Amino acid sequence: MSAKILYGRPAASAILKTAELKSKELRKIGVVPKILVVAAGKSRPAQVYLKNLSRKCEEAKVILESAIFSDDVTEEEIKAKIAEAKRNPSIHGIMIYSPLPPQINADRIYEETPLEKDIDGMSSEAQGKIMSGGAFAPCTASAIIDLLDYYDINVHGKRAAIIGRSKIVGIPSALLLLKRNATVTICHTHTNDIDEIIKSSDIVISAAGSPGILNRRNLKRGGIVIDAGISLNSEGKILGDAVFDEAVEVCSMVSPVPGGVGALTAIEAIRNVVLAAENGKRSI
């Protein structure tokens, strides 16, 4: 078997195109969608993310404003910035770039983001609304769902394994899949029989950051792999959680890393800010 490769780019283009059309409509009534990205420090991943987001925002006619604090920023400074953005009607979406420096409690920062501008769904209220709707889900979780949708993958009644239980990927992905009637098993670092669980799953969504955790030995023949793991090897190469060649050999569909889920995450923020501008708030 040689799996179909689930590239993120065509899905991203389709979503971006829709966002652009909506954005143009909004401009006609004087609304220009605007994202505020809050970050701290000048790490290379942050710079890459912002550069990429900026380019995509231009395509979608969305304005990107960034507030890049220094590494020694205080929680109060970040909170003040968010409070300002909350009051500012020209900012429709707020995105907190993580990681934040160690002196910052990110969870407390997320809580400051008002629901209708929380385009990355990281506040408790947004997290609590993932299944019921009425909030944006975290961009990586939405990216996973949009990748499944783009390739017409129906999860109804399927066994899905989620590897990872973070509030940014694992838990929201699990809840979104449950909402679509998948039967979901959530695995993590304390899971004993992970190979057995992977083997019995029709769909594996992995956000472990453990290259090789999905391989020829444990993947189900004909299964589907959505790889949201990102690691760097010693040569600086980006690796997913699956041994790609082996997954392609065993499975029916595999998303690559890079170029799979990762190609969609920034786009989700743009889609969400346009929806936020359009409607105040909208569930995914």
Added chain:
Amino acid sequence: MSAKILYGRPAASAILKTAELKSKELRKIGVVPKILVVAAGKSRPAQVYLKNLSRKCEEAKVILESAIFSDDVTEEEIKAKIAEAKRNPSIHGIMIYSPLPPQINADRIYEETPLEKDIDGMSSEAQGKIMSGGAFAPCTASAIIDLLDYYDINVHGKRAAIIGRSKIVGIPSALLLLKRNATVTICHTHTNDIDEIIKSSDIVISAAGSPGILNRRNLKRGGIVIDAGISLNSEGKILGDAVFDEAVEVCSMVSPVPGGVGALTAIEAIRNVVLAAENGKRSI
């Protein structure tokens, strides 16, 4: 094998005793814990619940105030009552009795409850904080965890199946078990291979309301059953999800219905209102 029966009553007594001690301490500083229960209609289950809660509140020296609306109550009337309780510093916990009549959107009602008084954890914010803490979890989910704790059942690394994905039992139980490092599979009406999942689970937490769904055939030998299902048969007898005799034969521990999880739920509300009075808010 003949399973150990996990009766809820001794666990309930222990929790109630602690609540009573804390409540007495609070009285010394002039704080009298008080619950407001909001309900609508005069259904028999509601009356039984309230009568039972009232007796337990007396034991724990907690004041119970109830606002029982008629069946044709409007959302606005209920919201006004909650708003009043929110402002009233002598009310420490608010409990919305469900079901509410069909003209009421219960989810919208839950959102009105302020986090620190949300002793049944049904608002989105409380739901979003289940894993991180800082809110009360829904009483039935807490009852399940407290029953496990009382009988020293360690779920770390164990396979747990949750049957049901409601925000009142299934999802919060799943998240609380994940927090304790269990590997959790969430099953529901669209799960195809439920027998296989039950069979491979060390612990089954069932809130399906389907008598017989757990039985000799699908339970794991030596496994643990926490039965949170409640159904009435044609003779008015209360049934759990497990065929009790069969579960007892196959498993190592089984909670009965009635007298298992159900013996704890009202007690959780009392424990939570005392914690709310003590601390403003506290995670479970």
